[in-house]
Amino acid sequence: xxxxxxxxxxxxxxxxxxxxxxxxxxxxxxxxxxxxxxxxxxxxxxxxxxxxxxxxxxxxxxxxxxxxxxxxxxxxxxxxxxxxxxxxxxxxxxxxxxxxxxxxxxxxxxxxxxxxxxxxxxxxxxxxxxxxxxxxxxxxxxxxxxxxx
Amino acid sequence: xxxxxxxxxxxxxxxxxxxxxxxxxxxxxxxxxxxxxxxxxxxxxxxxxxxxxxxxxxxxxxxxxxxxxxxxxxxxxxxxxxxxxxxxxxxxxxxxxxxxxxxxxxxxxxxxxxxxxxxxxxxxxxxxxxxxxxxxxxxxxxxxxxxx
Numbered sequence: 001x002x003x004x005x006x007x008x009x010x011x012x013x014x015x016x017x018x019x020x021x022x023x024x025x026x027x028x029x030x031x032x033x034x035x036x037x038x039x040x041x042x043x044x045x046x047x048x049x050x051x052x053x054x055x056x057x058x059x060x061x062x063x064x065x066x067x068x069x070x071x072x073x074x075x076x077x078x079x080x081x082x083x084x085x086x087x088x089x090x091x092x093x094x095x096x097x098x099x100x101x102x103x104x105x106x107x108x109x110x111x112x113x114x115x116x117x118x119x120x121x122x123x124x125x126x127x128x129x130x131x132x133x134x135x136x137x138x139x140x141x142x143x144x145x146x147x148x149x
Numbered sequence: 150x151x152x153x154x155x156x157x158x159x160x161x162x163x164x165x166x167x168x169x170x171x172x173x174x175x176x177x178x179x180x181x182x183x184x185x186x187x188x189x190x191x192x193x194x195x196x197x198x199x200x201x202x203x204x205x206x207x208x209x210x211x212x213x214x215x216x217x218x219x220x221x222x223x224x225x226x227x228x229x230x231x232x233x234x235x236x237x238x239x240x241x242x243x244x245x246x247x248x249x250x251x252x253x254x255x256x257x258x259x260x261x262x263x264x265x266x267x268x269x270x271x272x273x274x275x276x277x278x279x280x281x282x283x284x285x286x287x288x289x290x291x292x293x294x295x296x297x
Contacts, residue, residue, distance in 0.1 A: 024188060024191035024218075025218065038273075041195075045255075047251075048250075048252075049166040049232075049234050049251055050166055050233060050251075051193045051194060051235065051251060052193045052197060052198060052199075052234070052235035052236070052249030052251040052252055053195065053197065053198035053250055054196070054198075055194075055195065056194070056196075056273070056274070074230075076166075076167065076233055084233060086228075086233025088230055088233075089218060090191075090192060090218045090220065090226070090228075091216065091218055091226060091227075091228025091229075091230075091233060091235055092193075092194060093192070093194045093234075093235060094194060107194030108194065108271070108273050109190040109193060109194035109195040109196075109271060110191060110194045111273075113271060113272060116272070117272070118273060118274075129250065129251065129255065129257070130255055130256045130258070130259075131198070131250050131253075131257050131260055131261055132181070132183075132260075134277075135277035135280075136275065136277040136278075
């Protein structure tokens with residue numbers, strides 16, 4: 001995004017600096033103050049049940065996300081090592097957080113437009129649903145993506 | 150064999166992640182449509198994916214955590230209040246109910262056939278070159294369609 005670039009800390013960040021977002025009914029509103037690398041699409045069975053289709057997430061440090069409203073935010077222990085956050089009033093599927101992990105994943109569709117973000121990769125494609133193909137040119141991984149260098 | 154018995158080939162099953170909601174579909178569900186509207190994007194927090202079929206073919210066999218949210222003046226959305234899974238979309242007085250593709254037990258044997266409300270698509274993804282029908286909200290065939 002030209003003409004709307006700012007510099008935060010040690011790097012140039014394109015587009016709008018912060019990422020506000022929330023659920024469909026407004027019971028959960030937040031501000032992500034650190035821009036992520038981009039969006040990762042997750043095809044695992046848990047994401048597809050939770051979101052009703054593929055999950056799409058950004059990952060940011062937990063301590064950079066601030067809530068304006070969280071009265072309807074509920075958490076569900078979706079596995080032995082993680083919880084998923086959703087709105088108990090409108091059912092919006094919002095967050096994934098691993099136990100003891102300083103990061104949190106925020107579902108990209110909950111972000112206000114425009115995000116200025118792009119999709120980086122598909123993960124857990126070995127578990128994808130049978131009703132669709134992955135037809136784009138974005139990088140694919142059978143399970144987790146390797147850690148960035 | 151009558152035509153009626155010959156048509157019933159299988160029952161589709163599905164539900165939420167925690168098992169609080171389980172359902173059966175007793176008719177052939179439609180192909181899946183990907184909905185890019187703002188409400189689907191907020192509630193599913195990405196693209197919505199739905200099949201549709203006549204409402205009386207949906208049998209909710211477990212509903213202890215099923216919750217409905219009135220998402221617009223003419224429709225409501227059903228989800229699991231315990232695990233947050235998005236499940237149903239239902240227009241007031243309409244003959245059909247829409248069920249999320251991701252909540253169906255695999256294999257579904259279904260295929261996607263269209264992208265709808267593409268004029269409301271978010272900026273962080275591109276529509277893939279997948280050969281599926283594409284319809285804006287202002288165009289005909291902009292809804293999930295039963296096979297006819």
